[in-house]
Amino acid sequence: MNTTVKCLSLAIAATFLAACGGAGTPGTTASTATLFGTVPGTKIEAFCDNGSYYVTHSDKTKGKTTTPPQHPFSLTMPAGVGCHIVMTMNDDNPKFTDVVQPIGFKNKVGNVQTRLVLGAGNKVDLGNVDLYPTSLAVTNAGKSISAVVDSKSLSVDVLKQPFVLDDHKTKGAKNPLETADANKNGIPDFNDDPKTDGQTLPPGAIDSQDPDGNGIPNEYEVSTNKTLLSTGIKDTDHDGIPDSIDVNPDNLPNKNIALPHSKNGYLDSDKNHDGFPDTDSNHDGKNNTTGKDDNTSLDG
Ligand SMILES: [Ca+2]
Ligand SMILES: [Ca+2]
Ligand SMILES: [Ca+2]
Ligand SMILES: [Ca+2]
Numbered sequence: 435m436n437t438t439v440k441c442l443s444l445a446i447a448a449t450f451l452a453a454c455g456g457a458g459t460p461g462t463t464a465s466t467a468t469l470f471g472t473v474p475g476t477k478i479e480a481f482c483d484n485g486s487y488y489v490t491h492s493d494k495t496k497g498k499t500t501t502p503p504q505h506p507f508s509l510t511m512p513a514g515v516g517c518h519i520v521m522t523m524n525d526d527n528p529k530f531t532d533v534v535q536p537i538g539f540k541n542k543v544g545n546v547q548t549r550l551v552l553g554a555g556n557k558v559d560l561g562n563v564d565l566y567p568t569s570l571a572v573t574n575a576g577k578s579i580s581a582v583v584d585s586k587s588l589s590v591d592v593l594k595q596p597f598v599l600d601d602h603k604t605k606g607a608k609n610p611l612e613t614a615d616a617n618k619n620g621i622p623d624f625n626d627d628p629k630t631d632g633q634t635l636p637p638g639a640i641d642s643q644d645p646d647g648n649g650i651p652n653e654y655e656v657s658t659n660k661t662l663l664s665t666g667i668k669d670t671d672h673d674g675i676p677d678s679i680d681v682n683p684d685n686l687p688n689k690n691i692a693l694p695h696s697k698n699g700y701l702d703s704d705k706n707h708d709g710f711p712d713t714d715s716n717h718d719g720k721n722n723t724t725g726k727d728d729n730t731s732l733d734g
Contacts, residue, residue: 465512465513465514465554466510466511466512466513466554466555467510467511467512467513467552467553467554467555467556467557467558468508468509468510468511468556468557468558469508469509469511469519469552469558469560469610470506470507470508470509470557470558470559470560471506471507471559471560471561471562471563471608472492472497472498472504472505472506472507472561472562472563472606473492473504473505473507473521473562473563473565474492474502474503474504474505474523474564474565474567475491475492475494475503475505475523475526475527476491476492476505476507476521476522476523476525476565477489477490477491477521477522477525477526478490478491478492478507478509478519478520478521479519479520479521479522480509480511480517480518480519480520481517481518481520481643481651481652481653481673481685482511482512482515482516482517482518482643482709483515483516483517483549483641483642483643483700483704483707483708483709484515484642484675484679484680484681484700484701484704484709485642485671485673485675485679485680485681485682485683485709486512486515486517486681486682486690487671487673487682487685487686487687487689487690488509488510488511488512488517488690489509489687490507490508490509490510491507491525491526492505492506492507493505493506493507502564502567504562504606511552512552512690512700513552513553513554513555513556514551514552514553514554514616514632514700514707515551515700515707516549516550516551516633516635516641516643516707517549517550517551517552517643518536518537518548518549518550518643518644518651519536519537519548519550520534520535520536520537520651520653520654521534521535521537521563521565521597522534522535522590523535523565523566523567523568524567524568530568531568531569531589531590531591532590532591533565533566533567533568533569533572533579533590533591533592533593534582534590534591534592534593534654535565535566535593535596535597536548536592536593536596536597536649536650536651536654537560537563537596537597537599538595538596538597538598538599538649539598539599539600539609539610539611540598540600540609541611541624541628541633542624542625546596546598546649547611547633548596548644548649548651549633549635549641549643549644550610550611550614550633551614551616551623551632551633552614552616553614553615553616553617553618553632554618556613556614556615556616557613558610558613558614559608559610559613560599560607560608560610561599561603561606561607561608562605562606562607563597563599563602563607564602564605564606564607565597566593566597569591572591572593577593577594577595578593578594578595579591579592579593579594580592580594580656582654582655582656590654592650592654592656593650594648594650595648595649596649596650609624611623611624611633612624614633616631616632616633617630617631617632635706635707635708636706638706638715639706639707639708640708640710640717641708642674642675642708642709642710642717643673643674643675643709645674645717651673651674652672652673652674653671653672653673653674653685667718667719667720667727669719670683670684671683671684671685673685674709674717675709675710676719676727676728678719678727678728679693679701679709679710679711679728681693710728711728713728714728
């Protein structure tokens, strides 16, 4: 069944209408999806399972300009790949310390998730995200922050727990699971079966960008990926994925590559989609059996 037919047939069920809003949207290819919303002037980043990196900035010339402003953004993301979304206030304003805010959202049973998978052509609305404008605002809200040195060697403040969109719904934030449809079955993933919805990593698979599960991706952890550092494996961008299998080893904008023998830039030999070859279950960058470095030439 093609997308149009599927959406028409679902139109009788009003609760499903949102799931079809972005399906087949012009400008998105079969392997990508779009995340959009409004924020105050902000950098929006996505760190994905396979090491790929996506970034955009909200447009300060558009949207509501009164305080707090609501500047629109749109981020093209890969389909079928888990990504962590991080928003940074004051990224372009040297007068104020950057406030890095990993984005979280709740599933149906109320657990906070930070890894998001979008289906091909999904157009997912985060609504208005009223980020904390300053570190002081974070502490005034009773939240804690930690200072880290980011890849540009600047000190930045990072929320120690995710900014949970569900807690900011009165300001217009929206839960992405209400419009995401990772498995493309027409059921928004908030209401879909967690065993098959395409959002959940299989049992035993580790979230490559957030192996400790605290909601803060490796890039912004205070102690960046100790496992890799201690083994001497090269991880130039500190995103927790060894350079040898990272599709963007420097996390440069628009520099994601498809590795040899990989499909759509995702590793063939990574069936559980945790960003590491299935022969490296402990994520130490080495093959479980041979002890040799993970190598993309072994894919497929
Ligand atoms: Ca990377
Ligand atoms: Ca679904
Ligand atoms: Ca973490
Ligand atoms: Ca890396």
